[in-house]
Amino acid sequence: KNEVEQSPQNLTAQEGEFITINCSYSVGISALHWLQQHPGGGIVSLFMLSSGKKKHGRLIATINIQEKHSSLHITASHPRDSAVYICAVRALGAQKLVFGQGTRLTINP
Amino acid sequence: KAGVTQTPRYLIKTRGQQVTLSCSPISGHRSVSWYQQTPGQGLQFLFEYFSETQRNKGNFPGRFSGRQFSNSRSEMNVSTLELGDSALYLCASSLVGEGRETQYFGPGTRLLVL
Numbered sequence: 001k002n003e004v005e006q007s008p009q010n011l012t013a014q015e016g017e018f019i020t021i022n023c024s025y026s027v028g029i030s031a032l033h034w035l036q037q038h039p040g041g042g043i044v045s046l047f048m049l050s051s052g053k054k055k056h057g058r059l060i061a062t063i064n065i066q067e068k069h070s071s072l073h074i075t076a077s078h079p080r081d082s083a084v085y086i087c088a089v090r091a092l093g094a095q096k097l098v099f100g101q102g103t104r105l106t107i108n109p
Numbered sequence: 110k111a112g113v114t115q116t117p118r119y120l121i122k123t124r125g126q127q128v129t130l131s132c133s134p135i136s137g138h139r140s141v142s143w144y145q146q147t148p149g150q151g152l153q154f155l156f157e158y159f160s161e162t163q164r165n166k167g168n169f170p171g172r173f174s175g176r177q178f179s180n181s182r183s184e185m186n187v188s189t190l191e192l193g194d195s196a197l198y199l200c201a202s203s204l205v206g207e208g209r210e211t212q213y214f215g216p217g218t219r220l221l222v223l
Contacts, residue, residue, distance in 0.1 A: 033212070041146075041197050043214035086152065095165040097142075097212075099152040 003027055006087050006100035014108055019074040021103045023087030026068065033097065034061050034072050035086040043086075046072070077107045111136070113202050113215035121221045127188040130218045134181050134202030140164075141183040142212065143175060146197040155198075158183050159205070187220075195222045 007022045023032070034046040047054050047061040049070065054061050058077075063070040074081055087100040114133045122128050134141050143155040154167040158177035175185040181202075187194055197219050201212040 035214075041199070041217040041219070043199060043201075045211045045213065048211055088152070096154040096157065096167060098154070101151045 002101070003091070003098050004087055004089055004100040006085075006103050008103060009101065010104045010106075012106045012108065013077055015078060017077050017107075019077050019081070019105065019107075021072045021085050021087075021105070023070045023072070023100055024068060025070075025087075025089045027089070028092040029065075029068075029089045030092050031090045032063055032070050033088040033090075034070075035088060037084040037086060037102070039083075046085075074105075079107045079109050082106050113200060113213050115198075115200055115215035115218050117218060118216065119219050119221075121223065122190050123223050124190055124192060126190050127186065128190060128220060129184055129186045130198055130200075130220075132183045132185075132200035132202075132215055134183070134200075135213055138202035138204055138213070139181055140203045140205055141177060141181065142201045142203075143183070143185050144199045144201065145169075146199060146217075147193075147195075152199075155185065190222045192222050195220060 004025045032049045035043050036046050037043045049061055049063045058075045060073040084102040084104050086102045088097040090097055116131045140159045142157040144152050145155055146152045155169055156163055156175050157165040161177045172188045177183045197217045199214055199217045201214045203210050203212045
């Protein structure tokens, strides 16, 4: 079993829909990252969380440390949000990031 | 500020050859991490350099190595290339690294081994 599991693996939605991507992990962590990767490979760091909730524009990230779970929400989704979203965690005592397999999101106009 | 740059962007090599990839971090960033991304394994951590020292290493064979220069630029080297080394190689820089802060990723080098 992977240390970091994301669901769903693929998600297709219509423009304007509310999107939720989930990330579950099995170890104690000191930080969780959400990344966005567009076709062509470029990766952008969206959020780094260690507790609570963060919001940036239409993106919201939450984390529940006790349940070892994080969610990434996109409100009023747009075709330009189409990308692969990757969750990564830094385990307690570790000095590297471990990545989920990614969620491929497609927003149709 | 200029972003993270990686060279070359694309590379084709044959089995048995060696390859060197370069990464220039954002000015002022001292940590450079390297990652391999393949369709089967996803993103995997290779190693991290901080102030010219390798601070962390992932579970990759010794054919994968790297170094960091005094200006924080980093190189990674893969010797005796295998078909399975075909991947997107990404580097990321940050101020202090170790996944404790936002990382800034380069565009990647896409390596194809024939």
